[in-house]
Amino acid sequence: MFSAQRIRLYAWLSLASQILIVVTGGLVRLTGSGLGCPTWPKCTDDSLITVPEMGLHGAIEFGNRLLTFVLIIIALLTFITVMRLGRGNRKGLVWPSLALGLGIVAQALLGGITVLTGLNPWVVGAHFVVSGILIAIAAMLVWRVYKPSESSKSNRTGLSWLVLVVGWISVLVGIVVTGAGPHAGDAKTPRNGLDLEIWQHLHSYPGYLMLALIVLQLWLSRKELAKLSSKITAGLFVASVIQAIIGVAQARLGVPPFLVAAHMLGASVIIALLTFNLVANKSSK
Known part of the structure; x- marks a missing residue:
């Protein structure tokens, strides 16, 4: 055991x-x-x-x-x-x-x-x-x-830190959006009083910025796509695109519960991948 x-x-x-x-x-x-x-x-x-x-x-x-x-x-x-x-x-x-x-x-x-x-x-x-x-x-x-360790020197550690910070900002704003949304957990529970539509837009901005930074990170590693760090960044890119699609869909469809659940799963996976992305690039030497 x-x-x-x-x-x-x-x-x-x-x-x-x-x-x-x-x-x-x-x-x-x-x-x-x-x-x-x-x-x-x-x-x-x-x-x-x-x-x-x-x-x-x-x-x-x-x-x-x-x-x-x-x-x-x-x-x-x-x-x-x-x-x-x-x-x-x-x-x-x-x-x-x-x-x-x-x-x-x-x-x-x-x-x-x-x-x-x-x-x-x-x-x-x-x-x-x-x-x-x-x-x-x-x-x-x-x-x-x-x-894991890799032999080539990485110049993307600073960028991976930026991706992490912007990603967490997107997560934190998304939590505020959740508090403004319709799914309180109980019919008598009040919401935080913020405008859902406005905060949905505010949530999207750091999300799209994070996606752009991930694309930049992939471009900088285009000659090393076989490396583990690049594969992790690519996985983060795919997860972020899927998360963005789910986010847009739930906003357009009135925040249906099944999409909210999928979005929460996506946020959790992205947090893990943000961490992997940071430590992978710090470990590339």
Whole structure:
């Protein structure tokens, strides 16, 4: 269970589970189940778990809470396995594996605050920010587990930092857009009061800028397309184009729930790829 051969599996499970909980959390909100369990840490005042009276909404919300325990188990397996590695082999792995475990606990507490504040859109947004940070940490863990290296010198490290910053700005503005949109998680939950159409446009600007910077990065690496760093940048480009198409479609179609879920998945994948893109170019020497 804690053998060194399993560390790659646990690293990928960490990344996949962090993305998964974003998607399931989105489904809770999109199905109007945000207050399916109206209190925290119990599901109801009298029960730790959901009860039949809470119906499907209670089952969905409680199911998402249970997923947190899966993440904690994965984090524990990862951290213990890392600590059992030799001192030289665990270099660079300790802090991300530890941060994931601590972050999951912090995320659970923030989830409780989200429920206790009646799904305040700003608290819900903070919930996603923490998830994004944990996705980035998990991506860093995956990279350090594999320790890939390349021989040619890269002149794109600064550009990859710029892509990362602009990408995160797009994500943060997108969180504000979500708070202005129609899917609050519960019929009685107020939105943040901002104009959805205006903020959808504001969200698109850093998104398109990020896409342009990725194209520039690909152009600068056009003679090294076989390198891992270039392949990661190409993957980031494809994911960003798909994300832009989904974003335009959901704006034109009135923000349908299934496209919102796809957009949340896309944002999570892009956060991971932004991290890979940065560390890959930093590792090219």
